[in-house]
Each structure stands twice: as C-alpha cells, then as structure tokens.
Amino acid sequence: MRVGILRFPGSNCDDDTLHVLTRVLKEEAAFVWHKESALPKGTDAVVVPGGFSYGDYLRSGAIAAHSPIMDAVRTFAAQGKPVLGICNGFQILCESGLLPGALARNVSLKFECRHVNVRVEGKPTPFTAAIPTGQVLRLPIAHGDGRYVCEDAEALGRRGQVVFRYCDAGGGITDGVNPNGSQMNIAGVCNEAGNVMALMPHPERASEAVLGEDGGLQVFESLRMHVRRSS
Amino acid sequence: MTAKVFVTLKKGVLDPQGKAVERSLAKLGFPEAGDVRVGRFIEMAVNASSKEDARKKVDAMCKKLLANTVIEDYRFELSE
Numbered sequence: 001m002r003v004g005i006l007r008f009p010g011s012n013c014d015d016d017t018l019h020v021l022t023r024v025l026k027e028e029a030a031f032v033w034h035k036e037s038a039l040p041k042g043t044d045a046v047v048v049p050g051g052f053s054y055g056d057y058l059r060s061g062a063i064a065a066h067s068p069i070m071d072a073v074r075t076f077a078a079q080g081k082p083v084l085g086i087c088n089g090f091q092i093l094c095e096s097g098l099l100p101g102a103l104a105r106n107v108s109l110k111f112e113c114r115h116v117n118v119r120v121e122g123k124p125t126p127f128t129a130a131i132p133t134g135q136v137l138r139l140p141i142a143h144g145d146g147r148y149v150c151e152d153a154e155a156l157g158r159r160g161q162v163v164f165r166y167c168d169a170g171g172g173i174t175d176g177v178n179p180n181g182s183q184m185n186i187a188g189v190c191n192e193a194g195n196v197m198a199l200m201p202h203p204e205r206a207s208e209a210v211l212g213e214d215g216g217l218q219v220f221e222s223l224r225m226h227v228r229r230s231s
Numbered sequence: 232m233t234a235k236v237f238v239t240l241k242k243g244v245l246d247p248q249g250k251a252v253e254r255s256l257a258k259l260g261f262p263e264a265g266d267v268r269v270g271r272f273i274e275m276a277v278n279a280s281s282k283e284d285a286r287k288k289v290d291a292m293c294k295k296l297l298a299n300t301v302i303e304d305y306r307f308e309l310s311e
Contacts, residue, residue, distance in 0.1 A: 058296070059299055094301070102302045104302055105247055106247070108247070109248065109251055149301070151301070181247075
C-alpha cells in the first residue's frame with residue numbers, strides 16, 4: 001500500500017501519520033507538499049493530516065482547501081479512491097466540499113485536549129470496514145474548532161454517512177460526553193460513496209500500546225485491507 | 232473601490248463567542264445587550280471597472296473563500 005500524506009504549512013500530525021504507516025504497519029508512505037499539482041504515481045490512498053494549516057487564518061482549513069494539491073485530491077476522490085481526513089484534515093475536506101457540513105468553534109470555547117470514546121457506525125468505509133459496528137474506540141482529541149454542524153445531520157445519519165459518534169465507555173450517546181457540541185455527537189462523517197471519510201479524533205496518536213491506546217490502528221488496518229482487496 | 236465584508240454565523244447556528252460576550256457585557260452593567268453575534272470583518276481594495284463589476288467579484292470571493300456558506304452569512308458594502 002502506498003499512502004500520500006499531504007503537508008501544508010502548519011501541518012503537525014504528518015510525521016505521526018507517517019510513523020504509524022511506515023514503522024507500525026510497515027507500509028509505504030510519503031509526504032506530498034501542498035504546492036504539488038499531482039499525487040505520486042501509484043498512490044493508493046491519501047491522508048489529510050491534523051495540525052493548523054495556514055495558522056487557521058480566516059477559518060480552520062479554509063486556505064488549505066484551495067491549495068494546488070487539493071484539485072488532485074478531488075480527482076482522486078472522484079475515482080472512488082480512499083481519502084482520510086484527521087482533525088484539521090476533516091476541516092480541510094469540509095471546506096473543500098469533499099465532505100458535507102462544517103466545523104465551528106467548540107461550544108466550551110476551549111481547546112479540548114483529552115481522550116474521548118467514539119462509537120463506530122454508519123456504512124462501511126475503507127477506514128472502518130474492519131471495525132465491527134458499535135465498537136467503541138478510545139482516541140485523543142485536540143481541537144478548538146470541532147463542533148460539527150450540518151444542515152440535516154439526521155438525514156446524514158439515515159444515509160449511513162455518520163461514521164463516528166462521541167459516546168461513553170459503554171457506547172451510550174449522551175450530551176455529557178459530547179466534547180464540543182457537535183450535532184448528534186458526530187465525530188466523523190463520510191461522503192455518499194463512503195470513500196472520503198474524516199474524523200476529529202486522532203487515530204494516529206493511539207496506534208501503539210506503548211502510547212497507552214492502540215485502537216486507532218484499526219483505522220489504518222482497515223485501509224490496508226481495503227487497498228489489498230481492491231488491487 | 233473599497234469593499235467592506237461582514238461575515239457572521241447563520242441565525243440558526245449557535246455562536247458561543249457571542250454568548251460569552253453577551254454574558255460579559257451583562258456583568259459589566261450592560262444587560263440591554265442581547266443576541267450578540269461575533270463575526271469577521273474584512274476590508275479590501277477591489278480593482279473593478281464599475282460598481283456592478285465589483286459587486287459580482289466580491290460576491291464570488293465571499294462564496295468561494297471569505298465565508299463558509301454552510302454555516303455563515305455574509306454581506307458587504309462598496310465605496311469609491
């Protein structure tokens with residue numbers, strides 16, 4: 001599997017993602033600078049990593065969404081190839097129109113930096129196909145603009161496009177465990193086809209037991225399984 | 232020509248910054264302030280052949296970048 005990890009000025013989870021893909025999963029991955037107009041030949045999947053692209057100027061992800069490389073990502077996504085957004089990557093994919101909705105300021109007005117539980121649901125995506133529906137993952141979040149807002153979140157849920165929701169340790173969805181005020185506790189969504197998916201929590205920071213949690217690795221293992229099956 | 236662009240969260244979208252400012256104003260002795268919305272103000276020079284041309288250009292800028300129309304409304308003023 002060959003993964004392209006986009007790199008914008010201000011990306012800061014790019015190295016973590018590379019580490020998980022190359023050292024933990026032993027797959028091929030390479031950075032792709034935002035000024036490039038094409039993805040490397042043979043790219044099987046794209047990750048838009050977390051961070052603070054362009055210092056979150058104007059709106060989180062707004063400027064990165066218009067980078068030259070994003071046209072190539074749009075074409076790649078239109079071919080049904082897998083695109084994963086993490087945190088700022090989620091904001092960038094929403095701003096670029098590849099995913100529905102938007103991410104607004106946390107209701108708490110605080111930068112929320114802690115571990116949360118998220119429940120996997122919705123349609124199978126290349127990033128969740130190997131995770132049983134209803135499984136709870138414990139993943140870290142670190143964001144100020146993570147409140148998911150969408151015109152019709154319930155319709156999104158009915159279409160299976162809600163892929164991760166903030167929950168308690170037993171998988172229960174309550175207001176009390178919603179870290180940012182997201183509609184329906186939404187932590188991650190996918191496009192209608194399911195090949196573009198993004199989430200606010202950081203699976204790449206919870207992919208090794210030595211870091212305390214390794215449930216996030218299942219996201220990348222799912223991707224590997226998907227790529228192997230489709231090649 | 233100069234354009235002044237105002238971007239705010241749509242009416243139905245909760246504005247926690249506005250709420251915090253409203254509470255702070257009330258504490259400072261301004262209970263009359265209500266429905267506070269915090270937005271963004273962008274001023275720019277626009278090179279355009281006419282006011283109508285500038286209007287079209289700034290409107291396109293708002294739709295494409297300055298506002299996220301999923302959650303934000305925008306309006307703008309043009310002056311010579």
